[in-house]
Amino acid sequence: TLTTxxxxxxxxxxxxxxxxKSVPDGYIKNTVIIGGVFKxxxxxxxxxxxxxxxxxxxxxLVCGSSSMGDVKQLGRIGTKxxxxxxxxxxxxxxxxxxxxxxxxxxxxxxxxxxxxxxxxIGESKSIVDIIIGIIPSxxxxxxxxxxxxxxxxxxxxxxxxxxxxxxxAEPVRKIFESANEICMKMVGIIMLSAPIGVFALVAxxxxxxxxxxxxxxxxYLLVVLLGLSIHVIVVYGGLFKLFTKQKIxxxxxxxxxxxxxxxxxxxxxxxxxxxxxxxxxxxxGKTTRSFTIPMGxxxxxxxxxxxxxxxxxxxxxxxxxDLGINQMITIVLTATLASIGTAGVPGVGMIMLSMVLTSVNxxxxxxxxxxxxxxxxxxFRTTVNVMGDNICTLIVANSENDFDNMxxxxxxxxxx
Numbered sequence: 001t002l003t004t005x006x007x008x009x010x011x012x013x014x015x016x017x018x019x020x021k022s023v024p025d026g027y028i029k030n031t032v033i034i035g036g037v038f039k040x041x042x043x044x045x046x047x048x049x050x051x052x053x054x055x056x057x058x059x060x061l062v063c064g065s066s067s068m069g070d071v072k073q074l075g076r077i078g079t080k081x082x083x084x085x086x087x088x089x090x091x092x093x094x095x096x097x098x099x100x101x102x103x104x105x106x107x108x109x110x111x112x113x114x115x116x117x118x119x120x121i122g123e124s125k126s127i128v129d130i131i132i133g134i135i136p137s138x139x140x141x142x143x144x145x146x147x148x149x150x151x152x153x154x155x156x157x158x159x160x161x162x163x164x165x166x167x168x169a170e171p172v173r174k175i176f177e178s179a180n181e182i183c184m185k186m187v188g189i190i191m192l193s194a195p196i197g198v199f200a201l202v203a204x205x206x207x208x209x210x211x212x213x214x215x216x217x218x219x220y221l222l223v224v225l226l227g228l229s230i231h232v233i234v235v236y237g238g239l240f241k242l243f244t245k246q247k248i249x250x251x252x253x254x255x256x257x258x259x260x261x262x263x264x265x266x267x268x269x270x271x272x273x274x275x276x277x278x279x280x281x282x283x284x285g286k287t288t289r290s291f292t293i294p295m296g297x298x299x300x301x302x303x304x305x306x307x308x309x310x311x312x313x314x315x316x317x318x319x320x321x322d323l324g325i326n327q328m329i330t331i332v333l334t335a336t337l338a339s340i341g342t343a344g345v346p347g348v349g350m351i352m353l354s355m356v357l358t359s360v361n362x363x364x365x366x367x368x369x370x371x372x373x374x375x376x377x378x379x380f381r382t383t384v385n386v387m388g389d390n391i392c393t394l395i396v397a398n399s400e401n402d403f404d405n406m407x408x409x410x411x412x413x414x415x416x
Contacts, residue, residue, distance in 0.1 A: 005195035006198055009195035009198040010198055010371070013201070013205075013206065016203045017202060017207040020207035038200045038203055039200075039204070042197055042200035042365070044197070045190075045194065045196070045198075045200070046368065049351060050354055050358070050364055054151060055183055056183045057151060057352075058154075058155045059176055059183050061155035062159040063173075063176050066163045066169075077292070081295060081392060081396055086299075088300070088392075089302050089335070090332060091302075092227075092306045093335045094332060095230060095306065096306040100313030104313075105317070106220070107317055134150060134153045136150035142154065194371065197368065198368055201367075205369055220314045221376065221377065223310050224306060228306055228381060228384050231302060232387060235302075239391065243395045246398070246408060254278040255278065258278060258387075268382055268389070271297075271382075271386045275289075275389060279394070282408050283403055283410075284394060284402065287400075287402055292396055296388065300389050302384055303384030308356045309335060312360065315362050315370075316360075321362065323360060327360045330359050331356055353367060
């Protein structure tokens with residue numbers, strides 16, 4: 001599988017890099033291997049990822065936001081769902097930035113010496129300028145310069161306008177849906193080269209900095225998992241108890257079936273049928289679950305947002321770049337808005353991460369280092385994403401009286 005090949009690329013890159021580290025400096029090592037072969041393969045891979053950021057984000061966001069017509073039709077359910085998904089995503093990214101700032105997973109590894117080009121974060125902007133800067137004065141210029149927040153704003157506006165136009169916009173919607181499929185296929189093609197790209201990037205890292213990279217990579221993994229755990233227990237558990245007043249045990253018992261799918265596929269979309277099934281068993285009405293679950297698979301990406309927040313700070317720390325409060329606000333805005341267009345398929349989180357890094361001008365080379373543990377994180381974060389979809393559905397259904405309390409506790413009563 002591709003995952004196995006990526007892990008193999010990571011392992012071989014680690015071994016080869018450490019061997020190369022012990023070799024004396026010379027023309028063959030520094031110019032031919034590190035500065036030649038590794039740079040071509042590693043930078044080529046990260047550049048290919050960067051190439052897909054703007055088209056993928058724009059097209060997928062237009063497709064996602066064009067379903068806003070459903071929000072208008074369903075009124076209260078749609079408003080509550082959107083409010084839940086966007087607010088919990090914002091909380092998730094803030095939690096990630098807090099943990100990354102306090103625990104500093106990238107501390108102990110200095111990669112600044114191996115970065116080529118300018119890695120500064122540019123001039124500091126005020127919060128007012130950041131908010132005003134979201135609106136593009138020239139969308140074409142925003143596309144050319146890769147101004148991600150402006151692209152996101154324009155994509156959302158386009159999608160919402162399409163949904164309001166209705167049937168007349170159907171031909172355009174079909175074009176965007178086709179374009180989205182093409183973009184996803186292009187991402188899939190690029191990801192086929194991931195094992196080679198990871199090998200080159202990891203080998204280059206370890207040949208330069210040695211074994212120091214191992215500890216920080218483990219710290220990064222643990223901080224992400226801590227962020228996911230806090231979000232599940234505090235945010236999801238707290239909101240569920242606050243708004244439903246129900247016991248969470250019946251839900252957790254049923255959710256293990258969905259978790260098995262998310263762990264094995266790392267795909268939110270693949271879990272949709274299973275989520276619909278367990279929610280029906282838990283007493284949620286069809287009106288609510290048929291709206292919140294498909295929308296959640298497209299919009300609700302709390303686990304992915306946590307990974308992106310920790311990863312952004314991790315990469316900033318290993319490259320010796322200080323992110324100010326305004327840059328962190330930009331990360332929160334970018335990751336929250338981008339969650340609307342994050343496709344529910346494995347691997348696309350890396351594309352979204354590159355967009356977040358681009359928004360605050362952080363080097364994309366750092367992606368190569370964290371891709372080694374990406375599959376492990378992907379399994380956990382996808383499960384958190386889908387759990388959020390299910391919790392939201394139960395909360396909204398309970399508030400709309402589209403919930404059968406007797407059915408929710410039926411298994412407990414049978415067991416008793």
